[in-house]
Amino acid sequence: xxxxxxxxxxxxxxxxxxxxxxxxxxxxxxxxxxxxxxxxxxxxxxxxxxxxxxxxxxxxxxxxxxxxxxxxxxxxxxxxxxxxxxxxxxxxxxxxxxxxxxxxxxxxxxxxxxxxxxxxxxxxxxxxxxxxxxxxxxxxxxxxxxxxxxxxxxxxxxxxxxxxxxxxxxxxxxxxxxxxxxxxxxxxxxxxxxxxxxxxxxxxxxxxxxxxxxxxxxxxxxxxxxxxxxxxxxxxxxxxxxxxxxxxxxxxxxxxxxxxxxxxxxxxxxxxxxxxxxxxxxxxxxxxxxxxxxxxxxxxxxxxxxxxxxxxxxxxxxxxxxxx
Amino acid sequence: xxxxxxxxxxxxxxxxxxxxxxxxxxxxxxxxxxxxxxxxxxxxxxxxxxxxxxxxxxxxxxxxxxxxxxxxxxxxxxxxxxxxxxxxxxxxxxxxxxxxxxxxxxxxxxxxxxxxxxxxxxxxxxxxxxxxxxxxxxxxxxxxxxxxxxxxxxxxxxxxxxxxxxxxxxxxxxxxxxxxxxxxxxxxxxxxxxxxxxxxxxxxxxxxxxxxxxxxxxxxxxxxxxxxxxxxxxxxxxxxxxxxxxxxxxxxxxxxxxxxxxxxxxxxxxxxxxxxxxxxxxxxxxxxxxxxxxxxxxxxxxxxxxxxxxxxxxxxxxxxxxxx
Numbered sequence: 001x002x003x004x005x006x007x008x009x010x011x012x013x014x015x016x017x018x019x020x021x022x023x024x025x026x027x028x029x030x031x032x033x034x035x036x037x038x039x040x041x042x043x044x045x046x047x048x049x050x051x052x053x054x055x056x057x058x059x060x061x062x063x064x065x066x067x068x069x070x071x072x073x074x075x076x077x078x079x080x081x082x083x084x085x086x087x088x089x090x091x092x093x094x095x096x097x098x099x100x101x102x103x104x105x106x107x108x109x110x111x112x113x114x115x116x117x118x119x120x121x122x123x124x125x126x127x128x129x130x131x132x133x134x135x136x137x138x139x140x141x142x143x144x145x146x147x148x149x150x151x152x153x154x155x156x157x158x159x160x161x162x163x164x165x166x167x168x169x170x171x172x173x174x175x176x177x178x179x180x181x182x183x184x185x186x187x188x189x190x191x192x193x194x195x196x197x198x199x200x201x202x203x204x205x206x207x208x209x210x211x212x213x214x215x216x217x218x219x220x221x222x223x224x225x226x227x228x229x230x231x232x233x234x235x236x237x238x239x240x241x242x243x244x245x246x247x248x249x250x251x252x253x254x255x256x257x258x259x260x261x262x263x264x265x266x267x268x269x270x271x272x273x274x275x276x277x278x279x280x281x282x283x284x285x286x287x288x289x290x291x292x293x294x295x296x297x298x299x300x301x302x303x304x305x306x307x308x309x310x311x312x313x314x315x316x317x318x319x320x321x322x323x324x
Numbered sequence: 325x326x327x328x329x330x331x332x333x334x335x336x337x338x339x340x341x342x343x344x345x346x347x348x349x350x351x352x353x354x355x356x357x358x359x360x361x362x363x364x365x366x367x368x369x370x371x372x373x374x375x376x377x378x379x380x381x382x383x384x385x386x387x388x389x390x391x392x393x394x395x396x397x398x399x400x401x402x403x404x405x406x407x408x409x410x411x412x413x414x415x416x417x418x419x420x421x422x423x424x425x426x427x428x429x430x431x432x433x434x435x436x437x438x439x440x441x442x443x444x445x446x447x448x449x450x451x452x453x454x455x456x457x458x459x460x461x462x463x464x465x466x467x468x469x470x471x472x473x474x475x476x477x478x479x480x481x482x483x484x485x486x487x488x489x490x491x492x493x494x495x496x497x498x499x500x501x502x503x504x505x506x507x508x509x510x511x512x513x514x515x516x517x518x519x520x521x522x523x524x525x526x527x528x529x530x531x532x533x534x535x536x537x538x539x540x541x542x543x544x545x546x547x548x549x550x551x552x553x554x555x556x557x558x559x560x561x562x563x564x565x566x567x568x569x570x571x572x573x574x575x576x577x578x579x580x581x582x583x584x585x586x587x588x589x590x591x592x593x594x595x596x597x598x599x600x601x602x603x604x605x606x607x608x609x610x611x612x613x614x615x616x617x618x619x620x621x622x623x624x625x626x627x628x629x630x631x632x633x634x635x636x637x638x639x640x641x642x643x644x645x646x647x648x
Contacts, residue, residue, distance in 0.1 A: 031405070031471050031472050031548075032371060032401040032404045032405050032472075032532060032533060033369045033370055033371035033401050033402065033404075033405045033407070033462075033469075034369070034370045034371075035367050035368070035369055035405070035464070035469045035471075036367060036368040036369075036370060037367055037368075037466075038362040038367075038368055040364035043359050043360060043361055043362075044359070044360040044361075044362055044368070045357045045358070045359055045360075046357055046358045046360060046411075046413060046445070046446060046459075046461075047356060047357035047358075047446070048413045048414075048415050048446060048447050048448045048459065049415075049448050050415045050417060050448045050450050050452075050457070052417055052450055052451070052452035052453070053452075054452070055450060055451050055452045056450070077356040077357050078357065080356045080357075081355070081356050081357045081359070083357070087370075089370060089372045089459055090372075091372050091373075091374045091415070091457040091459075093374060093376055093455060121370070122370060122371070122372060123372050124372045124373050124374045124457070126374050126376055126379060126380070127376070127379050128374075128376035128377075128378070128379045128453070128455060129376075129452070129453040129455075131417060131452060131453075131455065133374070133415040133448070133457040135370075135372065135413055135415075135459040137370075138357075140359070142361075145357075145359045147355050147359075148355050148356075208356060209356060224355075
């Protein structure tokens with residue numbers, strides 16, 4: 001299969017066989033670049049993520065789930081900015097053009113792309129060690145993008161979904177164990193919180209997606225907003241499976257585990273009563289886990305009032321081993 | 325050095341220490357995504373290219389020149405679309421965070437970025453086998469992007485600069501020889517034809533940049549435009565160094581060598597007299613090398629009137645060896 005056949009196949013399997021590239025994409029796959037019409041009443045949100053075999057996922061990863069996850073981590077960034085997904089560009093480096101590998105990969109990626117309403121508009125394919133770089137673009141009303149720098153003293157800290165399952169599954173896999181279905185799905189099939197991210201425009205004062213772990217990612221909000229936070233560990237939402245673990249292990253997974261792809265955001269305390277409606281509308285459980293302080297520090301409190309200090313402060317790609 | 329220090333360093337060294345990200349980039353490096361204001365009277369042109377060590381460049385490549393070239397090949401795509409460079413996103417995968425490597429790399433990339441007027445607006449850094457993926461964005465007036473599909477029977481085929489020097493340098497390097505300064509610069513320091521690309525709006529009926537070789541790339545225009553072309557080999561512009569080679573070797577390098585990063589475009593025959601002025605204004609030599617035919621075939625004619633068939637039809641990343 002030539003590079004050109006490969007590109008055509010990616011387009012057909014991800015966008016759908018009969019899909020013209022969307023009407024706002026004037027020139028799509030097959031020219032030197034894509035030409036996009038950006039609506040004049042929108043700003044463009046752009047995010048880039050790379051997944052490298054052996055660094056972000058083990059070589060045993062199910063290929064269809066890899067296709068899903070490579071796009072999901074980018075969509076999660078669009079969600080955390082409050083953006084509506086629009087187009088993405090796929091740079092795929094493969095040791096060799098393997099048709100059955102590619103069909104599984106595009107199955108996972110295409111299913112998610114179509115359900116999220118995002119169109120593959122271009123990219124590059126080349127030979128080399130397996131890695132996937134996606135540039136995803138979304139649209140947001142001017143000035144409405146959710147950023148990291150708006151958290152204020154007294155705001156509530158909220159997270160969606162449950163934390164720690166993905167990290168627990170990875171811990172088990174590394175130890176040669178077998179995670180339960182729920183944890184494994186959290187690790188390999190994260191669902192980006194796109195609807196929630198859109199709904200938070202005008203409500204959240206700051207927002208980030210949890211990829212590197214709660215402590216690291218909430219830390220980015222605190223730094224950008226020049227504030228601190230006090231988190232109550234027994235408020236962290238977790239699955240029934242995690243509830244049976246020793247507290248120290250559970251908190252480590254939930255506070256510093258990473259790969260949750262849930263949203264962590266802040267809201268003014270006087271708007272707390274809106275959360276139930278948002279959760280119902282978006283199908284995302286929401287939990288208040290603490291509040292913003294003026295201290296500049298992030299403090300994680302155990303239920304006896306003592307401070308818990310997680311090992312590590314979240315994932316750093318240059319100072320850690322393999323990552324899902 | 326942590327991932328976050330690395331990102332800060334990339335920003336400072338590429339955009340300039342004091343550079344705020346441009347005014348149209350509302351949120352830049354350091355959030356989940358960049359937020360860009362696209363002028364309402366422009367379309368967005370997006371292109372993605374990956375360079376992998378051992379595939380697109382040998383591990384002995386000068387790092388500063390690698391930084392230049394990784395951005396140059398993307399700018400060349402923007403040039404061939406007639407777009408004005410605006411922002412780029414850098415996904416950099418490195419075996420380890422090596423400060424002196426990084427400083428050389430960002431020196432080459434930053435010099436070119438500032439001279440081209442393009443701003444680093446985000447990206448991703450991760451550990452893994454060395455590769456560079458850049459997503460570059462440019463702006464073009466609505467409907468004015470140069471594409472591959474507008475060549476018409478009777479149009480003239482034009483190329484900028486000289487062809488074959490980069491391929492000659494690579495051939496020498498592979499054989500253990502030492503290319504002259506001029507050829508080596510063509511290979512490692514290509515200058516994207518940005519000014520020319522902009523100038524061709526409204527003049528060229530189709531345009532492409534020469535990355536995979538004249539025959540392969542002109543072939544894309546012919547296929548997209550459903551036409552053929554007749555090229556006269558003795559009209560191909562070449563350096564003095566190439567003129568001394570046997571004709572067969574020279575034509576092979578010029579017609580199928582690749583990595584020229586010159587523009588190949590078509591114009592209506594009755595506008596030929598405008599080329600001299602364009603060449604002068606843009607500082608790009610321009611050569612008419614043939615014309616578009618109705619045949620659907622690409623024919624390369626030797627000066628005795630016989631047809632020359634180059635070996636291979638241009639570079640295919642999955643069916644060839646190392647490439648500069």
